[in-house]
Amino acid sequence: MEEPILQLKNLSVSFDTKNGEVEAVRDVSLTLKKGEILAIVGESGCGKTVMSQAVLKLLPKTSKIKQGRIIVDGEDITDYKEKEMRKLRGSVMSMVFQDPMTTLNPTIPIGKQITEAIVKHNKVSKEEAKKRGIEMLNLVGINRQEEMFSLQPHFFSGGMRQRCVLAIALASNPQILFADEATTALDVTVQAKILDLLLDIRNKTGISIIFISHDLGVVARIADRVAVMYAGKIVEIGTAEDIFYNPRHPYVWGLMSALPALTKAGDSLATIPGTPPIMLNPPPGDAFAIRNRYALAIDYEEMPPMYEVSPTHYVATWLMDEKAPKIKPPISLKRMEKE
Known part of the structure; x- marks a missing residue:
């Protein structure tokens, strides 16, 4: 069998607080296959986001990995420091955060926010980066790409901003995309378009996606497999058909x-x-x-x-x-x- 692109082995993550230790993720084991969409579902506070941010090492200093291993494309990154993680973020793993309104810098043109990641990870000229940035806007379904490239985020609707955030996340051709409540702030029509876009991008690029949500209706539309979390643990995992029909x-x-x-x-x-x-x-x-x-x-x-x-x-x-x-x-x- 083909080796999974991501493996979590008995992962536990906790936070040190003034009131004591909060056990946010408890003994989680799962795999993500290449080209697969794995949905993580559960109530707010169940550990979905903490688990994904632990993989990307985006958690605050008050957090710690108590046990377990994180293996990305066969490489154990559990003990990677910030310098090593910077090489992986964007180029190997990327993340789409929940609210596009706060993810984008309101003062910087969209094009510059996209090309910043391209230049950082690919060491290309500004001209080549711009060409790639325009291609990314086209990939995520933004019309009049050259015109929109130079505009600030306030010229874009909520759905278009989420597409731009997705373009930034995909700019350096990552192998794994974490989509954290990527459709929550959008209306139903735009939500459906973003889900179709993610499916289309997966089919075109072969990217693996961890889709974090509390909306089972959304999950049913997009997921190949589903993991249900409660109180920091995975309580059930299977194919979408397993979870919804059995x-x-x-x-x-x-x-x-x-x-x-x-x-x-x-x-x-x-x-x-x-x-x-x-x-x-x-x-x-x-x-x-x-x-x-x-x-x-x-x-x-x-x-x-x-x-x-x-x-x-x-x-x-x-x-x-x-x-x-x-x-x-x-x-x-x-x-x-x-x-």
Whole structure:
């Protein structure tokens, strides 16, 4: 099998605060294949962004990698210092941040913000960098590229700014793109265009994408595989079909049940009771147990292992144990489609 472009092995990341240590990412292991779109989903604060920024070493000094390894294209970068990471950012890995309104410098023309990364990583002339910058604007679907190249961000709409941010991220042909809530601040129509653009760019360039989102509807449209995070841990991972048509973790059942598109007319929108735990002092056992109507006694005592549902599908819940009672999932897209 082809070696993954990115591997996280038992990665744990924490923050030192005045109130104690916050365990933001806990024992996360996953792989990203070349040309794959892997979606990371979960509630706000579950560790999605911290995990991705830990790979890029963009976290503040109060953070630390407690354990685990980060392997990019076969190379272990866990202990890389800032000087070494600067060579990787942009050229090997790049990131699209959540809000295009604050990502771009409002005083600098778009073209200069794109070519800055090109000159830095490729050591080309300004003329060649400009040519490449115009090509990038064309790639992300900006019309009248030469005219727009010299304009400041306030001349662009929100969707166009997000396209420009994407152009900057792709300017040096990275192998891995982290898209952190890249469509959250956009209206539905523009959101769909950005998703189609990401798919088109993946098909044209073969880039691997980690798509971070809390919107399952968006994830269903773009992802090849999906990893669901809760309280800093991956609780279920599989192909998009595995997660949407055969979810096995009660947290994923709750997320699916809360989808407005799957709620019948006249019915109340389902919710997950309670709130996520405070990670200053994570609860013993399964962190979701206190919110889980199907929780077993062991959920409050021991962390569940990852059970194999199929060669592509894994889930961390004691309900998969052979001694556990058999519970029929309360949500099924297949059932709802038939209805």
